[in-house]
Amino acid sequence: MAKVTMLDMSGKAVGDIELADEIFAIEPNEHAVHDTIKNYLANQRQGTQSAKNRGEVRGGGRKPFRQKGTGRHRQGSSTDPSQIGGGVVFAPKPRDYRYSIPKKVKRLALKSALSSKLKEDELIVIDSIKFEAPKTKDMIKMLDAVKAEKKALIVTSEKDENIIRSASNIKGVRTALVSTMNVYEIVNHYSLILTKDAAKKIEEVYA
Known part of the structure; x- marks a missing residue:
């Protein structure tokens, strides 16, 4: 079992916590992490891009200018892609970029990221995070105390509006639940902050 020093909100050590080796101490699988992040980003794409091809552009009913004598190249339609205002070659159309990968790969990627x-x-483990009211100043104070990087992901076991709203105005800081955290968010932030309850819940869910 991996041992991590647990801190309180003031940055003081309050003991050690043991983390399961099968989740927090495996040999990271870079291929699984890459595939999972690629899948996550693809699934976020809206796929709404669209352009008109030559069959959809208005006009093109008659030959734009005579065949010979103008000094210009021969052209049969104003909708040709080579013309100004013409259609687009291989015009992009709305499409769904979503695809799925095996659950085993996702679980391996999450364990690898952790x-x-x-x-x-x-990785920073805090015994508990409690705010009496949403205050950005108090969140900044806590992050400084535990020496978190500017880009930090805070993971809790239960939803807490005070934590969410306290972090919402801080650039680079995001919050997530154990049930909603993903590999991309973990990798994309320098510091991963877990509450004690969140660490235990992760072990329960992914053991």
């Missing part, structure tokens, strides 16, 4: 954070000393 293990990488622990291995690179980018």
